[in-house]
Amino acid sequence: MGAADERDLENGEGWLTKAEVREIWPQIRPSSIRAVARANSVRTSAVPFTDLTQEPTYHAADVRHVAARIARGEAEVAPWQRADSDAARDDATPGPPVPQPVGWGPENVPGLILLAIIVGLFLWGLASPDNHGTVTGFVR
DSSP, rough: OOOOHHHHOOOOOOOEOHHHHHHHOTTBBBGGHHHHHHHHTTBBBOOOOTTTOOOOOOOOHHHHHHHHHHHHSSSSOOOOGTTTHHHHHHSSSSSSOOOOOOSGGGGHHHHHHHHHHHHHHHHHHHHTTTTSHHHHHHHO
């Protein structure tokens, strides 16, 4: 770490991860942090991503400046990007239940009976003596 980097950290400058930005911007939905940062000209790191999240790091001074603007209602934030909006509450409400794959329960009995009949007819057709070109005619 160079002297300029240490001076930046002492002045409250530096770079913040998405998790740190979430703590400073609790009003913003986690999925919208990158878009809000871009809309409010928050500088992001140009270095390759250091972790598996593929998230950039954000300039600390810019994040704090935008936090003050969010608190005053001056920041560029769409209503659906706010964690306290109706859209966020709608996303948090559970949707209809997801149907589970059906097992071998009693609701499948008619289908299983039909499948057994089809397989039985198929095997009976192969074994009947009047069927030309079947295994029984070939073995003679």
